[in-house]
Amino acid sequence: MDSSVNILNWFEISVSDIKRAKKFYETIFSITMEEQEMMGMKMAFFPFEMNGKLSGGLVQSDMHKPSADGVKIYFNGNPNLDVALSKVEAAGGKITMPKGKISDEIGYMAFFIDTEGNAVALHSNA
Template identity: 45%
Template sequence: MANALNWFEIPVSDFRRAQAFYEAILGTKIERMDMGPTVMGMFPADQASVGGAIVFDGSSQPSANGTVVYLNAGADLAPILGRVEAAGGRIVVPKTEIGNDFGFFAHFLDSEGNKVGLHSMA
């Protein structure tokens, strides 16, 4: 098993709002994919990496109290975190050193109310 995680889904209640939020903070395109009644927004990933999506299916409920997904924030999470509030989110844990050379993390609430993490080594 190369990775403990191989896919993740972040539930959303307003697909367009969530798509705009993640595109704004990550500076990338979230590709829409309609799968029957489910609408997914694919995060960029290649075949060898872990992928994920924002998902609207009418029954998913965003939550700040469940599992936390950590997005790879590249070299330094500060630039992404700096765009969260302007995009409609809220920072709940600022950039924080983990210690033991594990890098840094932060938590934010996205435009839908999900708690999501960021991780970087600097």
């Protein structure tokens, strides 16, 4: 595989209530997510600008079941993950691991449970 290619092509966060989940992520990241229905799925997309490609989104369908035990996604919390983390509980989520230092070289991380029951992480340099 070409090392210049990003290994992440797309990600989906399973949700039970697309409106509630969209509001949660828009609140903690101060973003706007576009909603769309396709192939029997309700979707809301995270903003991403690069050659017109999307990075991932929230998906509600019979095949998508929220879980705290599945794959972990680390969202970019730069410049300081405290900003997004400070909004988690007010937006309906729960912090499960507060901000902790990994190392000087790698930075910091924290975990939270979103409104749908998914365990999600944040990472930042500070």
